[in-house]
Amino acid sequence: MASLKRILVTGGAGFLGSHLCERLVEAGHDVICADNFFTSQKSNVAHLLDRDNFELLRHDITQPLWLEVDEIYNLACPAAPGHYQFNPIKTLKTSVMGAINVLGMAKRCRAKVLQASTSEVYGDPEVHPQPESYRGAVNPIGPRACYDEGKRAAETLFMDYHRHNGVNVRIVRIFNTYGPRMHPFDGRVVSNFIRQALAGEPITIFGSGAQTRSFCYRDDVVEGIIRMMDAADDFSGPVNLGNPGEFTIRQLAELTIELTGSRSELVERPLPVDDPERRRPDITLARGRLGWEPRVPLREGLATTIDWFRSVRIADFRAPTPNY
Ligand code: NAD
Numbered sequence: 001m002a003s004l005k006r007i008l009v010t011g012g013a014g015f016l017g018s019h020l021c022e023r024l025v026e027a028g029h030d031v032i033c034a035d036n037f038f039t040s041q042k043s044n045v046a047h048l049l050d051r052d053n054f055e056l057l058r059h060d061i062t063q064p065l066w067l068e069v070d071e072i073y074n075l076a077c078p079a080a081p082g083h084y085q086f087n088p089i090k091t092l093k094t095s096v097m098g099a100i101n102v103l104g105m106a107k108r109c110r111a112k113v114l115q116a117s118t119s120e121v122y123g124d125p126e127v128h129p130q131p132e133s134y135r136g137a138v139n140p141i142g143p144r145a146c147y148d149e150g151k152r153a154a155e156t157l158f159m160d161y162h163r164h165n166g167v168n169v170r171i172v173r174i175f176n177t178y179g180p181r182m183h184p185f186d187g188r189v190v191s192n193f194i195r196q197a198l199a200g201e202p203i204t205i206f207g208s209g210a211q212t213r214s215f216c217y218r219d220d221v222v223e224g225i226i227r228m229m230d231a232a233d234d235f236s237g238p239v240n241l242g243n244p245g246e247f248t249i250r251q252l253a254e255l256t257i258e259l260t261g262s263r264s265e266l267v268e269r270p271l272p273v274d275d276p277e278r279r280r281p282d283i284t285l286a287r288g289r290l291g292w293e294p295r296v297p298l299r300e301g302l303a304t305t306i307d308w309f310r311s312v313r314i315a316d317f318r319a320p321t322p323n324y
């Protein structure tokens, strides 16, 4: 049996974090979830509150936190464009100061620390599909920069703490992920399309819908994140985690209509500034080093996600709190 550990998950009440907490609690670990609930709500982890090995802290990761832990998963950061652009300065602070705070804790506790980075470090890529060696094409002064550059700076901090202080770090670059517990109002394409299709509202395609994304189901990504934390100590990454199945946004809209049985029409809206034209992970490294690859095809994962959207009361969800 694997040894039980004290584990901190920052952003642990979020879409990915809450599922990660569930997996770690089920494995018997002593789990601390720290979150400021900017883009999530307590209901995501309410079912874990009566577990002896789960603890919930309301904490903003831009502030130092003093805990004794063996492992840290650093997920705290708004992830959807509408959320991270809501207060871009705060987003950059969360990535950079959050990284410094968790790295300081890891250094003091000799803990392993994993950074949830993103395919956004590749910007609007000129190389396709994107391997980890590709250095990216990010506009440093555009509206997405607060997120992209924050995540890039966090990767830099992780590698410098590793090289200069011997901290045991891990970096995963997560590509577009979807699944149950996505925030219905996060503005991301999967949640928007499902919500619109179920309500019979027009499905908003930004631009022509020819741009592509590669969508990975939540459980596959969380499995990859845990495998990366448990990987050999000589492997810090970064490693891509994503599903190589690539779809145009229009194809996603059509599949959502088919699976929901909706009669919604497709409408075109302006393409946001710096919206990447295409994105697909090269997962050769994850296959080789982690023995990981996604298992859930889009059609199946989307059907499960639609079932979840049907099961919740959308009115119970609120837009991000303007609490800064
Ligand atoms: P999410 O918004 O559901 O989760 C982020 C969590 O962090 C939320 O619970 C939020 O309240 C919390 N948070 C935000 N700022 C905070 C702060 N200053 N202090 C403490 N908590 C804070 O998003 P998610 O999709 O679950 O993403 C989790 C992580 O994975 C993020 O770091 C994100 O950048 C990364 N990621 C996600 C995707 C994806 O497609 N979902 C893709 C790439 C990277």
Ligand code: UDP
Pocket (backbone or CB within 6 Å): 080, 081, 176, 187, 188, 189, 190, 192, 193, 204, 205, 206, 207, 211, 213, 249, 271, 272, 275, 276
């Ligand atoms: N998009 C869309 N309609 C929407 C929301 C998003 O066409 O209602 C597009 C968006 O312009 C982008 C893609 O879908 O090209 C993915 O957007 P999302 O915000 O989910 O993620 P990201 O752009 O960060 O990959």
